[in-house]
């Protein structure tokens with residue numbers, strides 16, 4: 001072939017990121033060839049290095065992180081490192097982007113995209129507290145059979161897999177422990193399966209791809225139910241629906257982790273609760289008016305949930321009733337907050353504001369002692385002395401529905 005022809009500049013047209021405009025570039029073929037060669041070399045070294053090194057890298061970062069947490073010497077960087085290594089591993093799986101990014105609402109709530117769900121590892125207070133709890137709980141099952149189920153566990157099952165790996169290294173992993181991980185998202189399952197294999201836990205850990213609320217097993221066959229599929233104020237995701245589905249499957253002496261989630265109704269002024277300048281650690285908003293519990297979710301309360309079926313087939317759970325104080329100062333506008341505290345196990349808790357899931361959730365549709373400046377359909381106008389009954393909406397995006405109660 002004519003050398004001059006081979007060496008002529010080549011024109012390339014690229015579509016811009018917003019797909020609305022085109023840009024034209026001229027480049028010399030030898031430049032492209034050398035760039036390609038360089039990229040091929042780097043790609044080969046990345047993929048061969050990652051194939052060879054991922055199990056070791058993941059193992060190292062998890063062992064290091066869990067051992068620091070267990071010895072109370074963790075810091076936030078540990079979780080950053082964990083995230084970086086696990087995210088690198090996740091990317092090395094080459095799961096197609098449209099699948100990784102797919103997010104949807106199913107019968108039981110929001111199913112988050114795995115690209116987003118992998119970030120839960122960064123929630124250090126929450127993850128660390130579960131690691132501490134599980135590394136103390138699991139060795140107690142050394143002498144007996146134990147079936148642990150972790151539904152809606154996400155792409156890394158981050159509350160459990162690192163602890164299993166750590167306990168095995170410490171020779172503290174019970175021999176008769178059987179684990180079932182469940183997730184509905186195919187990309188989460190692809191990641192989970194690869195991670196379980198990489199940690200060589202496949203003999204002990206089964207991975208199921210299904211809706212957790214369709215999981216079938218003998219009644220009483222689950223010894224530990226580990227579930228954390230919620231956003232703040234027990235909203236949006238299927239946590240409560242999943243717990244409710246598993247209630248009859250729990251053994252008589254089963255552990256539900258977290259042991260207790262407490263949601264309370266609190267009145268406050270928006271500026272007091274969310275000041276422009278963030279509060280110092282541990283500083284509390286002293287202007288709150290706590291008007292009482294809305295729901296306490298524990299093993300015991302799960303057995304007594306008050307289910308209400310509506311004619312259209314939808315289901316609600318009747319929760320607690322609270323009363324707004326008759327002497328509430330109405331010269332300031334109060335908003336309703338749903339606060340969350342999570343007792344994971346015994347004295348191990350995730351306190352308010354410590355994690356994304358324990359941030360108070362404002363319900364701005366409830367106007368207490370004032371008329372909204374910009375009325376919206378669904379606003380609930382409440383006066384001092386009024387009572388509010390909370391229902392929990394199970395379908396769509398789950399969450400609490402406050403309703404005005406007529407005086408008797």
Ligand SMILES: C[S@@+](CC[C@H](N)C(=O)[O-])C[C@H]1O[C@@H](n2cnc3c(N)ncnc32)[C@H](O)[C@@H]1O
Nearest residue numbers: 111117120152153154183184185188211212228
């Ligand atoms: C926030 S993520 C991971 C939560 C996990 N506990 C953690 O700490 O990272 C929630 C996961 O639950 C899965 N999920 C949501 N609803 C589900 C359901 N009904 N059945 C099974 N998996 C579900 C999603 O696919 C997602 O991977």
